[in-house]
Amino acid sequence: xxxxxxxxxxxxxxxxxxxxxxxxxxxxxxxxxxxxxxxxxxxxxxxxxxxxxxxxxxxxxxxxxxxxxxxxxxxxxxxxxxxxxxxxxxxxxxxxxxxxxxxxxxxxxxxxxxxxxxxxxxxxxxxxxxxxxxxxxxxxxxxxxxxxxxxxxxxxxxxxxxxxxxxxxxxxxxxxxxxxxxxxxxxxxxxxxxxxxxxxxxxxxxxxxxxxxxxxxxxxxxxxxxxxxxxxxxxxxxxxxxxxxxxxxxxxxxxxxxxxxxxxxxxxxxxxxxxxxxxxxxxxxxxxxxxxxxxxxxxxxxxxxxxxxxxxxxxxxxxxxxxxxxxxxxxxxxxxxxxxxxxxxxxxxxxxxxxxxxxxxxxxxxxxxxxxxxxxxxxxxxxxxxxxxxxxxxxxxxxxxxxxxxxxxxxxxxxxxxxxxxxxxxxxxxxxxxxxxxxxxxxxxxxxxxxxxxxxxxxxxxxxxxxxxxxxxxxxxxxxxxxxxxxxxxxxxxxxxx
Amino acid sequence: xxxxxxxxxxxxxxxxxxxxxxxxxxxxxxxxxxxxxxxxxxxxxxxxxxxxxxxxxxxxxxxxxxxxxxxxxxxxxxxxxxxxxxxxxxxxxxxxxxxxxxxxxxxxxxxxxxxxxxxxxxxxxxxxxxxxxxxxxxxxxxxxxxxxxxxxxxxxxxxxxxxxxxxxxxxxxxxxxxxxxxxxxxxxxxxxxx
Numbered sequence: 304x305x306x307x308x309x310x311x312x313x314x315x316x317x318x319x320x321x322x323x324x325x326x327x328x329x330x331x332x333x334x335x336x337x338x339x340x341x342x343x344x345x346x347x348x349x350x351x352x353x354x355x356x357x358x359x360x361x362x363x364x365x366x367x368x369x370x371x372x373x374x375x376x377x378x379x380x381x382x383x384x385x386x387x388x389x390x391x392x393x394x395x396x397x398x399x400x401x402x403x404x405x406x407x408x409x410x411x412x413x414x415x416x417x418x419x420x421x422x423x424x425x426x427x428x429x430x431x432x433x434x435x436x437x438x439x440x441x442x443x444x445x446x447x448x449x450x451x452x453x454x455x456x457x458x459x460x461x462x463x464x465x466x467x468x469x470x471x472x473x474x475x476x477x478x479x480x481x482x483x484x485x486x487x488x489x490x491x492x493x494x495x496x497x498x499x500x501x502x503x504x505x506x507x508x509x510x511x512x513x514x515x516x517x518x519x520x521x522x523x524x525x526x527x528x529x530x531x532x533x534x535x536x537x538x539x540x541x542x543x544x545x546x547x548x549x550x551x552x553x554x555x556x557x558x559x560x561x562x563x564x565x566x567x568x569x570x571x572x573x574x575x576x577x578x579x580x581x582x583x584x585x586x587x588x589x590x591x592x593x594x595x596x597x598x599x600x601x602x603x604x605x606x607x608x609x610x611x612x613x614x615x616x617x618x619x620x621x622x623x624x625x626x627x628x629x630x631x632x633x634x635x636x637x638x639x640x641x642x643x644x645x646x647x648x649x650x651x652x653x654x655x656x657x658x659x660x661x662x663x664x665x666x667x668x669x670x671x672x673x674x675x676x677x678x679x680x681x682x683x684x685x686x687x688x689x690x691x692x693x694x695x696x697x698x699x700x701x702x703x704x705x706x707x708x709x710x711x712x713x714x715x716x717x718x719x720x721x722x723x724x725x726x727x728x729x730x731x732x733x734x735x736x737x738x739x740x741x742x743x744x745x746x747x748x749x750x751x752x753x754x755x756x757x758x759x760x761x762x763x764x765x766x767x768x769x770x771x772x773x774x775x776x777x778x779x780x781x782x783x784x785x786x787x788x789x790x791x792x793x794x795x796x797x798x799x800x801x
Numbered sequence: 802x803x804x805x806x807x808x809x810x811x812x813x814x815x816x817x818x819x820x821x822x823x824x825x826x827x828x829x830x831x832x833x834x835x836x837x838x839x840x841x842x843x844x845x846x847x848x849x850x851x852x853x854x855x856x857x858x859x860x861x862x863x864x865x866x867x868x869x870x871x872x873x874x875x876x877x878x879x880x881x882x883x884x885x886x887x888x889x890x891x892x893x894x895x896x897x898x899x900x901x902x903x904x905x906x907x908x909x910x911x912x913x914x915x916x917x918x919x920x921x922x923x924x925x926x927x928x929x930x931x932x933x934x935x936x937x938x939x940x941x942x943x944x945x946x947x948x949x950x951x952x953x954x955x956x957x958x959x960x961x962x963x964x965x966x967x968x969x970x971x972x973x974x975x976x977x978x979x980x981x982x983x984x985x986x987x988x989x990x991x992x993x994x995x
């Protein structure tokens with residue numbers, strides 16, 4: 304589905320290191336350097352072809368709920384915008400669908416619905432529901448017009464749903480975060496933006512403007528699209544939203560910089576001039592501390608480590624049948640979305656290798672992670688037997704003959720394996736601290752063998768409540784928080800991003 | 802009256818038939834003599850009640866998340882290949898008993914084991930073994946570890962093991978454990994202890 308714009312196509316040759324690359328580069332002769340550059344180019348060209356098309360990220364609708372924050376692609380059909388109803392509801396509860404000819408049945412928790420291809424009326428929970436354009440079925444997927452979501456979703460979800468159709472932003476429940484502004488002009492002017500929950504925007508600067516883009520935070524308008532300040536340096540701020548994102552721009556007569564409070568609920572914006580950047584002792588907002596939270600996000604946030612999260616299986620490859628109606632692929636996707644949020648909360652940039660019910664080959668998944676030069680790769684699985692979680696590192700196969708400067712594809716993990724075991728141990732320790740049953744082992748599990756960076760697989764098994772735990776947001780949240788915290792505790796050993 | 806030349810022809814045919822009969826009898830006797838020694842040297846199935854040998858089977862335990870070493874007395878032939886097959890079939894029977902700690906399908910079977918190199922073995926599973934195997938990283942990996950370690954410990958000289966299904970390479974056992982590469986016996990021994 305949607306790929307992180309921060310991390311997608313960064314393939315600098317300088318990123319290849321002796322410890323993380325399958326290329327063995329142990330001297331500095333010109334010929335070797337040329338070989339290395341050629342190898343990087345060839346590898347990059349080959350692997351870039353495995354990445355999803357950038358077109359996939361053109362249009363999407365962002366969904367904000369207490370259970371999960373995610374996005375689903377928007378499709379153009381007959382001049383109208385459509386969205387897959389199953390994909391939209393999947394992270395919010397237990398959902399199954401069945402397609403029979405022109406009819407498409409959906410069950411979301413206890414709500415049954417029946418749609419007919421080409422019709423503008425559906426039966427939801429025994430009542431008729433009309434929408435402005437025909438329902439579509441494509442490859443057993445049910446597509447509903449985007450403009451129908453405001454009317455349709457409350458019938459499934461039962462609560463308050465607020466859909467900003469023009470901006471393609473969907474708020475499920477009371478999740479909206481409204482920023483408040485306070486300008487402190489006593490010394491050097493400083494603008495404090497306060498939020499009711501932690502936020503994690505991408506921040507970019509340009510002459511006279513500081514731009515904050517909220518891709519995963521349910522930010523809503525502060526009440527006015529534009530706010531003017533009676534100040535010569537920081538003149539005004541404006542709010543806008545579109546294509547699933549919200550944006551806050553702060554305009555000024557000088558270059559600006561931003562820093563976060565340790566709880567990430569306050570962003571302090573001040574002049575980037577040295578004299579102005581010195582924080583005032585009387586500043587009420589806390590400054591960025593040396594906690595495990597990310598460093599101040601400036602420009603495009605390049606200092607953040609990239610974590611690649613891979614929800615295993617997908618599409619026709621369903622993985623384990625956890626119950627008669629619950630497939631492993633669905634649990635891994637929901638778990639991945641929560642883990643993404645938890646990692647982002649801890650300052651990681653995160654790329655999901657799939658954010659919808661799609662499938663890629665194992666080689667494509669490994670290639671995508673390698674091209675992205677992620678600091679860590681986390682593959683997610685789920686199983687119906689056992690309890691708690693299992694954390695695996697690669698069990699490398701018998702090493703084949705060396706192919707010159709290259710390592711065998713199936714042994715690409717070998718240079719990073721020691722660090723992978725450190726990651727595994729950190730996750731296990733964190734889970735044990737949280738009394739989450741956990742077991743660590745090695746497994747011959749692809750694509751762990753094929754990724755060049757530290758890599759682990761986490762297999763989620765039921766908890767005390769049995770199989771229901773696997774779809775429980777609370778249970779997944781506990782596991783995801785432990786995984787993210789474990790990775791965050793050893794972030795210093797994961798290298799740096801370009 | 803029968804013409805003379807016809808009598809001569811019939812007599813010649815009778816002589817020929819009798820001669821062919823004797824030649825056929827001679828050839829059958831000779832063929833029987835050639836088959837007798839070959840029959841004496843052909844492999845025979847191990848006697849179910851013959852002399853037994855103490856072996857160590859590495860039995861997967863799902864609850865433990867690892868393998869348990871279990872001694873067993875089973876009749877084993879002297880040949881390495883037949884010995885390997887009988888070992889794994891004995892292991893399989895444990896998994897197919899009711900209440901097994903790592904249950905496998907009753908239809909699961911070892912089709913054959915090939916010792917292709919002095920140090921390499923290829924286990925050929927039947928389709929039911931893989932198709933009806935429970936899906937999950939731990940479950941699948943324990944099965945692999947159990948087969949590989951039992952073979953490596955009890956059949957001297959085996960260092961590498963490949964696993965096929967119905968004679969064909971297969972990506973995974975049941976969706977997770979990768980079967981596309983050889984398993985190193987020593988590596989499996991190191992990781993399979995709980």
